[in-house]
Structure formats: structure tokens, C-alpha cells
Amino acid sequence: MSALLALLLLSCGAHAENSSLRVLDRNGVVLQEFSGPDGETRYPVSLGQVSPWAILATVAAEDRRFFSHPGVDWRSLARAAWQNARSGRVVSGGSTLTQQLVRNRNPRPRTVWTKLREAASALLLEREKSKPEILEEYLNAIPYGNRARGIEAASRLYFDKPAAELSIAEAAYLAAIPRAPGSRNPFHNDIRLIKEAHAVLDRMLRFGFLTPELHALARAEEVRAAPPERRLPAPHFAEFVRRWAAGAGATGEVRTTLDASLQREAASILRAHLAALRPNRVRNGALILLDNRSGEVLAWVGSQDFADAEHGQVDGVVALRQPGSALKPFVYGLAVARGRTPADILLDEPFTAPDRFSPRNYDEKYHGPVRLREALACSYNVPAVRVAEELGAGDVLHLLREAGFDSLNLPAEHYGLGLALGNGEVRLLELARAYSALARGGVWKPETFVLGRPSPGAPRRVLPATAAYLITHILSDNAARAPAFGAHSAFNLPFPLAAKTGTSKDYRDNWAVGYTSDWTVGVWVGNFDGSPMAKVSGITGAGPILRDMAYLAAKRLGVREFREPAGIRRAEVCPLSGKLPGPWCPTAISEVFVAGKIPRAFCGFHHAPAGAAAVAATGPSVKFPVQGDIFKLDPAYPRAAQVLRLKADGVERAEKVRWIVDERPLEADGKKGEAWWPLAPGEHRLAVSTLRGARWLSSPPVKIFVAAP
Helix, strand or coil: CHHHHHHHCCCCCCCCCCCCEEEECCCCCEEEEECCCCCCECCCCCHHHCCHHHHHHHHHHHCCCCCCCCCCCHHHHHHHHHHHHHHCCCCCCCCCHHHHHHHHHCCCCCCHHHHHHHHHHHHHHHHHCCHHHHHHHHHHHCECCCCEECHHHHHHHHHCCCHHHCCHHHHHHHHCCCCCCCCCCHHHCCHHHHHHHHHHHHHHHHCCCCCHHHHHHHHHCCCCCCCCCCCCCCHHHHHHHHHHHHHHCCCEEEEECCCHHHHHHHHHHHHHHHHHHHHHCCCEEEEEEEECCCCEEEEEECCCCCCCCCCCCCCCCCCCECCHHHHHHHHHHHHHHCCCCCCCEEEECCCCCCCCCCCCCCCCCCCEEEEHHHHHHCCCHHHHHHHHHHHCHHHHHHHHHHCCCCCCCCCHHHHHHHHHHCCCCECHHHHHHHHHHHHCCCEECCCECECCCCCCCCCEECCCHHHHHHHHHHHCCHHHHHHHHCCCCCCCCCCCCEEEEEECHHHCEEEEEEECCCEEEEEEEECCCCCCCCCCCCCCCHHHHHHHHHHHHHHHHCCCCCCCCCCEEEEEECCCCCCECCCCCCCCEEEEEECCCCCCCECCCCCCCCCCHHHHHHCCEEEECCCCCEEECCCCCCHHHCEEEEEEECCCCCCEEEEEECCEEEECEHHHCEEEEECCCEEEEEEEEEEECCEEEECCCEEEEEECC
């Protein structure tokens, strides 16, 4: 038997004609297999890539004297003729493997003349090709049912393994199919097929291909075909790769950058959150995970259920949707690149742009003068449109296109200043790609999805590294976004994460994109038919999905601090004016700046009361709380028991002390000037006043925020 095996293992070149496409993940896991142009799945292999047991089982099942006859087995033909004559019907064909290959090449109706022609062609074929070449072509050409042609396609379809890894029992199982591929279906666990597979094992023993011990073990092995409807881990991504392969002329195996295990966990996270959101009229979502350093796609979930006949096969990663506020970081990024700072004061007041666009904030309120940091972190609409007007819609559109938003292909006049609020349609892939540019310090690069294949296009700088860092610093500032989203929002994580949400008009789409130095996650939630959700915003819809994906990515890929580029400086500023703190400013905060952009002027908002220097020494001030403090109501305690003790300085000689909270007076307790104020959710403004003689003196106001439980 050793000489026979040596002959069998002579490797001939595998044929690539009509090869199917097999899409693999980065570790070789099969994501999906696509049939060839004729609708059949085939993966040509050489004999050296086929298990010797599969070769021996095929010979035993079909043509035991394959290596000794000249193409026609006259003894088998005579035996078949005798058996057919005795039974009065065709019970045996007597065709050799070579004859079957000839028939497979040129199918014809089975007649006596056809059999004679096949015999003659088989004799000629044996003169042209060697036995290993004929056997290799046969194993690559023969049908194995369920549109699988060839031993490799059959092995992967039924057992999810290459033909080189087939066991003896599995080899016999496959060898029993070609005689009746239409009726012997492994997916049905056909008893007849199992009996025929055992008959093949018996013949292998009888012909000396197996020892009695191996025969007994193979007979005892339970062979089951893999379920035909097993869930595809990444159907939308695999289809994206298939379209690329069709254009690139790629066939056979394509090893992609996707991580199948990450993909399955990401899909599970998306499905779990969408199930919870279903009462809010949310039916679908999508997400993508990118490696920032390489641009590789690590996870790509196009919808929650590909099998959903109505909408599941729409790929939300590449579908066009309105991004809402998710474009604001790029508007502010351009403004910072042109000299704006996070400490600049922007007006959040009623505003109508020259194109008659009148933006309104998500909370239906105006917040007066706010720092740029707060305006972006809290996603206020009015300041963003004011900044876009200052920059010009054309320049904003140019930057967005440089950042990879190719879908924004209409003139700037079409979008107007509403571009800052996402009135154009973009893809989730474009959004994640653009945010990953912020993570790379302002350098955009295209994604790559095939291992070893360079990205199609050169990286390009779209923002200065300093501007990208300042935007990242703002998007990762939990305290800055707390007034709008709460101190314990979905983005308050134990590691640095820059994140931004977006909600389109009428709640038709919402988004959340987050990034670290190493990876970027983009999430979209909505309905593919465009129907609105029940007031689901980015922070309540897509935000929790981003949070769980961030935890998963941090666990699997790690997290590093954002790298601060050269040219970044820090300075203290007054939180109300954004200028250097003056002697009358009650507090100061640290802010980051591009070198050379630190304010030179001192705060002019806080100043000594007009009149006398004595007032400067004795005027009141708020000691506690301090500017920007954030408090949270505890659901475990009665609301009436949750109060804040207000403290003041400079009240010792006052005849009377009074607190003003949200323009309502609150009497103080004694000469200490202390008062107890019951906590209430929202943003609050408070100050303390003292009465001296006939004159009331007031402290500078302090803003605080109380988060709901």
C-alpha cells in the first residue's frame, strides 16, 4: 500500500478556473463562501492537498483497479453486463474513474453508443495524462451534492475543514455521495448514505487499504455534517469583500483583516441593546471597529439580523444617513486650526443666519455665553452654526471631504450652514474613518480590509496635530459634557475615550462614535425605512452600544493615553470669560491651548464694586460650591434629605446675608452666611449678597450642575 500512497501524493498543479471565493478572517476562520459563475462552489486543489484516506476511499468506492487498467476495466464491464442481464435492469455501470471524468467533461444521454464513445475517450485520455493527473482532475470535478463540486468544496461544506484533514470515516462518507449526489444529502443524515459509507469502509478493508483495527475505529466513528444554515458571522462584510474581489479579479481565498471572535461579540452587543430599544420604535443598527494604526477593519456589523427579509440585508455601515451633530468636531477642528481656542466665548442665543437658517438646541434652551469647550462637549447647535458661518460653508465642506466624506458630493450652497448640524448624508464607514483621523493626530487614511493589501490611497493630513489634540481633549472631557449629558453618561468610562453623538431631524438616525489612541468604534441606530424613533437620542440609543463596544475593544486591544503633540500649552482662565483670571474672579480652571494662543487679556467680567477700595477687601464671595462643581442625586435616599450646604467668605461684618439661587432669594443662617439648599436636577446659578448700611453687595455668580439619579 505504501507504493500506492506515494503515487497518489504526487502533487500536480491545482486548476483555478471557475474557482469560488472563500472569505476568511485574519486567523483563517471562514466568514463566507461564494459560488462561482455557474452557481456551484468549487475550490481546486492538488492531490497533495487531499487526505490520502479520501483518495483511497474514492478508489475503493468507484474503481478498485484504477491504477492497473488502461482507462477501461474490461472485467468490471463484463461483470456489470452479467449483473444487468440477470436482473433485467441496470444495476451496475462498470465505468472507471477515467470514464466518469470523460462523462463529466461532456455530459450526454446514457445510451450504448454513448458508453462506447466514453470508453474510447477514456483510452485516449489515459495516453495523454498520468494516473495522478486524472485522479486529481476527477476529485476536483465530480459533484458532491448541494452545489458543491470537488472534494475540497464538499469537505468545507459538510465538515467545515479542508480535504487534507478528512478522517477515514469522513472520507468514506464523501466517497459514497458521487454515485447519487441528488439523493444522498449529508444534511438529512440519510440512513442510506450512512450504510453506503460503511460499505465503502468494508471495501477498503477487503482491498487492503485499511487494517482491521483502522476499519473498526472508522466504523465506530459518528459522522455528522455541519448544519447548512449556520449563522454567518459577517455577511455584510463578506458581501463587501465579494464585490471588491469581483472588481479586482480575485478568486480562491481572501484573508481579511476582520477578527471573527470580535465580530461575534460585537453583533451580540448590538442585538442585545436593540432588543431593549424596541419599545422606542427602534428596529435596527450597525457598527464598525477600526484599528487606528493600520486602518484595518476588525468588526463590521451591517444590521442586527441578516436573515430579516425586509431590512436585514441593508448594510448600515455603508448606507447613507444624516449624521446630525456627529460632524461638529470637524467644524470646531477647522476653527481651532484657524486660531480659535477652547476658552473662547461663543454666544448661544437666538440666531438667524444669512441663509435664513435658525438653529435650535436639542434641549430647546439657550445657554448664553459659553466657552467653545462647553459648546462642543454639550453639543449646542447655535454656537456650532455661528462658527460655521464664521468659517464659511465652502471651507467646512472642503475639510469634510478631505476627512473622507465622499458622500457629501453636492455644492456647498446645497447644504448651507446646516452642514454643521449634519443635514447631508454620510456613511458610518466614513464617519468612523474620519474620527480615526482625529485619533491619529489629524492624519486621514483609508481603511483596509484585506491582510497584506496596502490601503488604496496615501494618508493625508486634514488638521494640524495640535488642533486634532484639542478636539480630542474636549471630546474626552466628562466634566465639560456633564451639563448636557450628566456626570454619569454612557461615555464616563475608566479609561480615556473621546466620544461624540449625533441625532438627525425627527429622531430618524442617531449615532455615537468613540476613539482611543488605538481604535475607533462607530455606531448607528435607527430604521432602514426612515421611520422616526420615539425620541431616542445618540446618548440613549447608540451611546450605550458604544460604551459596551469600548469595554470590549479595551479588553481585547488595550488602551493608551492620548499622545500630546509638541506645541501644546496649559494656562488657567476664568470659566466665565475665558480670559486670564483677575483678582476678583472667584475661581479659575485649567485649559489647553496651542502655543501662542493663550489669552493675554485679564477677565473683565468680574471686577471690584464701584466706589471704594474697602469694598474690595470686604465684598462677599461664594466659598462652596465652586465654579463648575457637579453633584448627583442619590436614588437610595429621600429627595428631601439631599441638600447642599452653601458657604460664603467676606460676610463676617454684614448686617444681613442672603443667597440668590436661580434668581430666587434664600435666607442665610446667622452671621456665618451659610444656607441649606435642596438639590434639584439641572444647571444652577447662585451668588451671595451682604447688607452693609443701606447697601447690598453681591458676589460674582457661580454655575453648578446637579445630575438626575
